[in-house]
Amino acid sequence: MTIIELIKLIKPIPELFIGIHNIFCLEAFINGWHYRDTKEDVKASILYKEFYEWLRKRYNMRDSRGWANILYYKFETEEKALDEFFILFNIFYHCCPLKINNCSLK
Numbered sequence: 268m269t270i271i272e273l274i275k276l277i278k279p280i281p282e283l284f285i286g287i288h289n290i291f292c293l294e295a296f297i298n299g300w301h302y303r304d305t306k307e308d309v310k311a312s313i314l315y316k317e318f319y320e321w322l323r324k325r326y327n328m329r330d331s332r333g334w335a336n337i338l339y340y341k342f343e344t345e346e347k348a349l350d351e352f353f354i355l356f357n358i359f360y361h362c363c364p365l366k367i368n369n370c371s372l373k
Contacts, residue, residue: 290348
């Protein structure tokens, strides 16, 4: 399973996976999922590098906040930041030439 497939799985009902509707719960879940087996190629750079850099450019962020902290900073609540994560990741995925295993977030 790639990170895109994981996000697609979580998106409809995040609370089934992360318990609380919160951007930092999602971040912790994804980090734990990713680091469970660092040898598996889950295409994590899409989230940790490409999406992160895309967010930094989109919001003109020059500090070292991670992707979850950028969203929290911009949307001011953990719940709203989570909602916006799925919207923005979808926009990012469809506007950038990053197609992994023909996954779609629709």
